[in-house]
Amino acid sequence: xxxxxVDRRIEQFQNNMRLVRTEVGRVIVGNEAVIDGxxxxxxxxxxxxxxxxxxxGKTKLVQxxxxxxxxxxxxxxxxxxxMPGDIIGTSIVREDEGGKKYFEFQSGPIxxxxxxxxxxxxxxxxxxxxxxxxxxENSVSVGKTTHPLQQPFFVLATMNPLEMEGTYPLPExxxxxxxxxxxxxxxxxxxxxxxxxxxxxxxxxxxxxxxxQGEILEMRETAREVPVARPVQDxxxxxxxxxxxxxxxxxxxxxxxxxxxxxxxxxxxxxLGAKVHALxxxxxxxxxEDVRAVTLSALRHRLLLNFEAEADRVDADAILTRIIEQVAx
Amino acid sequence: MSDREILLTALDGVERRLRVNRNLDVLTRxxxxxxxxxxxxxxxxxxxxxxxxxxxxxxxxxxxxxxxxVVAGVALLRLxxxxxxxxxxxxxxxxxxxxxxxxxxLWFTRQSDTSPWIPLLLDRxxxxxxxxxxxxxxxxxxxxxxxxxxxxxxxLAGVSWMAPKLAAPREAVINDVxxxxxxxxxxxxxxxxxxxxxRRGDVTARSKLAxxxxxxxxxxxxxxxxxxxxxxxxxxxxxRMLDAATDRERLRQIADQLGGRAEFGEVAQALREGDAKxxxxxxxxxxxxxxxxxxxxxxxPPEGSLVPKEGADLATLQESLQxxxxxxxxxxxxxxxxxxxxxxxxxEEIAKRLDGAAALNQARRxxxxxxxxxxxxxxxRAGRFGQQQGAPGGxxxxxxxxxxxxxxxxxxxxxxxxxxxQRDGGRTGDASGNAQGDPVLxxxxxxxDVKYQLETVRSESREGPxxxxxxxxxxxxxxxxxxxxxxxxxxxxxxxxxxxxxxxxALRHRSIVKRYFTQLREQDGK
Numbered sequence: 001x002x003x004x005x006v007d008r009r010i011e012q013f014q015n016n017m018r019l020v021r022t023e024v025g026r027v028i029v030g031n032e033a034v035i036d037g038x039x040x041x042x043x044x045x046x047x048x049x050x051x052x053x054x055x056x057g058k059t060k061l062v063q064x065x066x067x068x069x070x071x072x073x074x075x076x077x078x079x080x081x082x083m084p085g086d087i088i089g090t091s092i093v094r095e096d097e098g099g100k101k102y103f104e105f106q107s108g109p110i111x112x113x114x115x116x117x118x119x120x121x122x123x124x125x126x127x128x129x130x131x132x133x134x135x136x137e138n139s140v141s142v143g144k145t146t147h148p149l150q151q152p153f154f155v156l157a158t159m160n161p162l163e164m165e166g167t168y169p170l171p172e173x174x175x176x177x178x179x180x181x182x183x184x185x186x187x188x189x190x191x192x193x194x195x196x197x198x199x200x201x202x203x204x205x206x207x208x209x210x211x212x213q214g215e216i217l218e219m220r221e222t223a224r225e226v227p228v229a230r231p232v233q234d235x236x237x238x239x240x241x242x243x244x245x246x247x248x249x250x251x252x253x254x255x256x257x258x259x260x261x262x263x264x265x266x267x268x269x270x271x272l273g274a275k276v277h278a279l280x281x282x283x284x285x286x287x288x289e290d291v292r293a294v295t296l297s298a299l300r301h302r303l304l305l306n307f308e309a310e311a312d313r314v315d316a317d318a319i320l321t322r323i324i325e326q327v328a329x
Numbered sequence: 330m331s332d333r334e335i336l337l338t339a340l341d342g343v344e345r346r347l348r349v350n351r352n353l354d355v356l357t358r359x360x361x362x363x364x365x366x367x368x369x370x371x372x373x374x375x376x377x378x379x380x381x382x383x384x385x386x387x388x389x390x391x392x393x394x395x396x397x398x399v400v401a402g403v404a405l406l407r408l409x410x411x412x413x414x415x416x417x418x419x420x421x422x423x424x425x426x427x428x429x430x431x432x433x434x435l436w437f438t439r440q441s442d443t444s445p446w447i448p449l450l451l452d453r454x455x456x457x458x459x460x461x462x463x464x465x466x467x468x469x470x471x472x473x474x475x476x477x478x479x480x481x482x483x484x485l486a487g488v489s490w491m492a493p494k495l496a497a498p499r500e501a502v503i504n505d506v507x508x509x510x511x512x513x514x515x516x517x518x519x520x521x522x523x524x525x526x527x528r529r530g531d532v533t534a535r536s537k538l539a540x541x542x543x544x545x546x547x548x549x550x551x552x553x554x555x556x557x558x559x560x561x562x563x564x565x566x567x568x569r570m571l572d573a574a575t576d577r578e579r580l581r582q583i584a585d586q587l588g589g590r591a592e593f594g595e596v597a598q599a600l601r602e603g604d605a606k607x608x609x610x611x612x613x614x615x616x617x618x619x620x621x622x623x624x625x626x627x628x629x630p631p632e633g634s635l636v637p638k639e640g641a642d643l644a645t646l647q648e649s650l651q652x653x654x655x656x657x658x659x660x661x662x663x664x665x666x667x668x669x670x671x672x673x674x675x676x677e678e679i680a681k682r683l684d685g686a687a688a689l690n691q692a693r694r695x696x697x698x699x700x701x702x703x704x705x706x707x708x709x710r711a712g713r714f715g716q717q718q719g720a721p722g723g724x725x726x727x728x729x730x731x732x733x734x735x736x737x738x739x740x741x742x743x744x745x746x747x748x749x750x751q752r753d754g755g756r757t758g759d760a761s762g763n764a765q766g767d768p769v770l771x772x773x774x775x776x777x778d779v780k781y782q783l784e785t786v787r788s789e790s791r792e793g794p795x796x797x798x799x800x801x802x803x804x805x806x807x808x809x810x811x812x813x814x815x816x817x818x819x820x821x822x823x824x825x826x827x828x829x830x831x832x833x834x835a836l837r838h839r840s841i842v843k844r845y846f847t848q849l850r851e852q853d854g855k
Contacts, residue, residue: 001445002445003445003446003448003449003452005445006445006446006449007449225444225446226446227433227437227442227444227446227447227450228433229429229432229433229436229437230436231415231419231429231432231433231436232429232432232433281428283428283430284446284449284450284453285429285430285433285434285437285446285450286429286433287428287429287430287433288429289428289429290428329419329423329429
């Protein structure tokens with residue numbers, strides 16, 4: 001591959017991103033950072049955890065994205081009685097023309113390119129584990145047969161921070177499987193006006209499918225090739241280590257409020273997310289600015305805070321913000 | 330020129346400009362440090378004076394020079410330091426908001442990465458580097474510290490201007506002290522006084538002063554020798570002063586004995602004032618006015634030839650003047666003229682003695698100054714110093730020790746003996762402890778009718794004014810009771826009622842108050 005080809009691929013990448021943003025923006029009002037975050041996860045081969053109060057458009061965003069990306073989409077509403085088989089599928093007994101019986105695997109909703117796991121914290125840990133295992137392995141094992149999942153396989157799990165009673169919060173080890181945790185905030189007045197204008201008319205806006213499966217895979221390849229200089233990589237590592245209370249480079253707030261810092265998977269997420277961010281911003285290399293841009297999304301769910309943080313009402317975002325401010329490039 | 334060379338050239342230019350700014354900052358900081366040290370040095374010298382340091386420099390100057398050397402060394406090291414290319418690239422990226430393009434490109438130029446992305450990155454970095462406006466990217470900035478430098482320079486100028494004024498009071502103190510030192514000027518003054526004593530014929534005073542001068546000027550004389558000579562001369566001068574005071578007192582007595590006679594009024598007035606010379610002149614006028622012939626003055630020896638005679642002069646003078654006063658002749662006879670001449674001669678001798686005493690008083694002051702400086706030189710403690718230099722009966726301000734005959738009496742001891750000559754009222758006596766207390770109003774307080782026993786409490790300290798054992802009377806537990814048991818309750822009740830009485834007048838004063846108002850009423854009745 002020559003530099004010209006690289007240049008062209010970068011241009012193609014940015015065009016595709018622009019198209020996706022434009023189409024999604026026809027339905028989703030605002031939340032550009034969330035859209036970029038979701039796209040970054042998709043292109044970095046990760047999965048995203050969306051958090052937001054009910055009604056802010058989490059599900060709508062995922063549905064719109066699936067429509068725009070021309071990907072097979074499925075939605076699983078997690079409930080306490082949801083079983084693993086309801087997600088991954090089950091083998092049923094069939095009878096052929098000769099009367100011979102055999103098992104046939106009926107794939108579950110997880111066999112899609114884009115899976116919306118709505119309110120994932122309402123299902124039992126057993127069911128959650130089935131999904132998370134599929135996210136990690138990109139395949140589903142039923143009986144003695146392993147069924148690979150079609151690529152791109154992208155899970156968007158939503159979590160409602162309210163009504164936590166009767167829910168099963170994801171354990172830290174499983175939270176770590178998510179590439180990003182994105183927060184959808186409440187829209188402002190202007191955005192609410194726009195939402196009402198779009199959704200209370202006779203016809204709701206429609207989106208076109210602008211990105212095929214192959215283009216997405218090509219964009220994934222492009223994102224992985226972005227070079228990272230050692231000083232920038234070193235910066236990402238220092239950011240990660242700053243969250244570890246026992247490390248030499250630990251930040252004061254981390255020492256005080258963090259029980260366990262971000263995992264190496266978090267550092268991977270920093271660099272991969274930074275690569276996509278660099279490409280989105282027309283850079284052929286990863287800058288420290290790109291790392292900073294994805295730090296909150298990549299590390300906020302990987303920090304296990306202690307009781308003191310809870311008592312002082314200090315959240316991971318506050319700690320990470322201070323770390324970003326104080327860790328030198 | 331390759332992308333790499335373009336990049337390195339641009340970074341080199343950035344580094345040069347960064348170094349200029351860095352060096353300016355280093356020089357500014359060094360200037361701040363040196364100016365601050367200079368201010369401190371000036372203040373130190375002004376407040377403490379110069380003390381010997383190294384190589385003849387004062388201590389403050391030595392510290393200043395050492396500080397400057399340290400600052401210069403650190404500044405030189407920093408001036409020679411060069412930033413790395415990585416640091417330069419990072420700084421250029423930061424200043425130009427280049428998103429780590431130069432830093433990343435520089436890093437990849439040193440790697441053997443064959444990714445097709447690297448040439449693209451280098452190409453972009455080279456284009457950015459070539460387009461860099463170094464003057465705008467790294468402008469030569471006057472450090473903020475320059476304001477501090479200017480401020481410190483102004484402060485230094487001000488402090489330098491103020492320093493002599495700050496030092497003036499201290500130098501004045503030093504001059505005062507040095508003025509009291511036994512320097513040539515004071516010794517010369519003592520020598521002049523000795524010569525004056527010799528001219529007056531006061532051989533004793535001359536010899537004493539000569540001894541002191543010899544002791545002071547002798548190179549091998551120890552401070553004790555000098556102090557001893559000074560003490561001896563001091564005592565001599567004191568004795569002369571006492572003699573002079575006695576003479577003046579006698580003159581006043583003679584003046585009183587003249588009985589207020591008008592013809593001796595001028596003579597008596599001069600005698601009362603202790604002016605023997607004036608009295609002699611007045612007496613001469615008196616004699617001249619009444620002289621029958623100029624021969625009466627033939628017996629009077631010429632002025633200045635008289636040698637002072639101590640002791641009998643005053644008696645003779647008294648006798649002569651009494652005789653004159655008892656025989657108020659209009660015209661003086663030869664015998665009377667002889668008495669007048671004798672009296673004049675005596676008065677002139679007394680005048681010379683008084684003049685000599687006055688001169689010795691001056692000498693005593695000089696001796697005091699010399700003695701004081703010697704005491705300071707010998708680093709005597711303040712208390713001892715006060716004992717030596719304090720005037721008789723005076724009190725040393727530092728210790729309260731007073732110089733009295735027989736030794737030093739401490740201030741703590743200078744209280745009245747409360748049980749001696751003091752009844753009630755509680756006023757302490759004078760230093761000798763013999764003062765009487767205030768007169769007591771009303772009836773004298775009587776000792777309660779109980780039996781006492783004498784008790785002694787041994788003092789713990791063995792020295793000083795508190796060393797005395799305390800002796801007091803206490804109620805005896807043995808012996809016969811003075812108050813019968815049957816009388817004790819009534820007496821107690823009476824005492825308790827008195828104590829509980831709301832009247833504020835003491836029991837022993839009530840009769841006085843009652844009598845006072847009774848008398849007032851009687852006067853009103855009249």
